Amino acid sequence: MSESIDLALTGSVLPGHDVERAHVALAQLLKITEVRAIALLQGQETIIKRGLNKLQLPQYQTALARIGIGTRVIEPTPPANLIANTHLEKPMLTLIGGDGHASGPDEMITCPACGAEQTRRTECRGCGADIEKARAVLAQKARMAKLGEVTAWRPPSANLLKEAPLEYRMTPPFFSFSMEGRYGRARFLAYQLAMYSLMMAGLVISMLLGFGVLGVTAMISVLLATSVMSIRLTVLRLHDIDRTGKWALLLFLPPLSFFLFVFLIVVPGTEGDNDYGMEDEHPSIVVKLCGGICGILFLLGCVGMMLVR
Structure with a gap:
């Protein structure tokens, strides 16, 4: 069995946690804008860490659960079984053009995040952003701009918890037999x-x-x-x-x-x-x-x- 896995957000807030506070905390934890954090919690699963070592998994799950964010572990699919396990992949979204009609399979679209032109697809080839989510975020940004609250959108952080706030860092206890963790x-x-x-x-x-x-x-x-x-x-x-x-x-x-x-x-x-x-x-x-x-x-x-x- 592989020693690495993918970690995904379920897109929902855990019971007992305030939704607005979860948005703010997730934005701080992932070093993204609050608007982007809101888009990640719209009920759609999003992978935020690929190739994560299983020994590190509990620390990431604890940090996210502490702020009320649901997660799911995804076992990497072997290439030979990729076709047989297509049910694990996100369904291809139908993109709606400016005239209100569905885009064809070969129709060219432009990523709203980085501007890369490409054929219809869910994730951008250039920046890896979810195109539909990016459009939703930019639409939200436009609505917020009318209220004088302009927030820039950027692709998700490449390294989860790279510079996590202090309250989300893990310190092993002094009295313990566990050999996991770090001491400065x-x-x-x-x-x-x-x-x-x-x-x-x-x-x-x-x-x-x-x-x-x-x-x-x-x-x-x-x-x-x-x-x-x-x-x-x-x-x-x-x-x-x-x-x-x-x-x-x-x-x-x-x-x-x-x-x-x-x-x-x-x-x-x-x-x-x-x-x-x-x-x-x-x-x-x-x-x-x-x-x-x-x-x-x-x-x-x-x-x-x-x-x-």
Whole structure:
């Protein structure tokens, strides 16, 4: 089975969501005009992301569902079965000419979005816009222009969530076993500080319990939990720079683990979404402060090691 799918809008707003707010939120999310967003929610299915990795699908569906937009997953049709599965394609719309008569199959039409001249078809060969929707949007634009609210139309964004607003970005929780998602540099350092603080507290408690079975069990549990958390933080930071989490195995090689840590705190993450999902939220002041403290402690530790030598 293919690892990539197409994601489409159903053209409807989910129950319990305000339609007007959904229009505004969709326009912000896809970086399109509000008029274009209205046209996408007229009950007709529209593919907005092709070749989407299945691992990224939940993030896109969550972001769209949060603003009340219905979606549907479309499995790519193999070329050999393309003819046999023509029921999956959109029906060819009958285009009405200026004289009110239906256009013939070979009649030339002009795309209202980009001006490309072509034979009758649903999607423009030049810009990929839905011609009927573009006409409807331009008609709406003309009506709005009379009210003094002129809004330009443009083709749909090529990269969904490329620059998604902050409220739609996904940030993996601190306590989790999931290896999916991304952490930026500040969050990575802040969570490192939190992890080692919890580890020190756990070791102190285990020492207070003594060196009996209970104390030793507590100490081993703390060290195992810290190791798992360290691996997860490293994997999510690697994802942020579009690298596989397998590089986290270098943590078990002390000489190389140091250089891996330096690499992770120096190299910035990729902008927008990458193979491992969307960017995490911009760090808060607290996260930045904790990240800065962790960075300073790391530098002081490096200086101390140099002085000892």
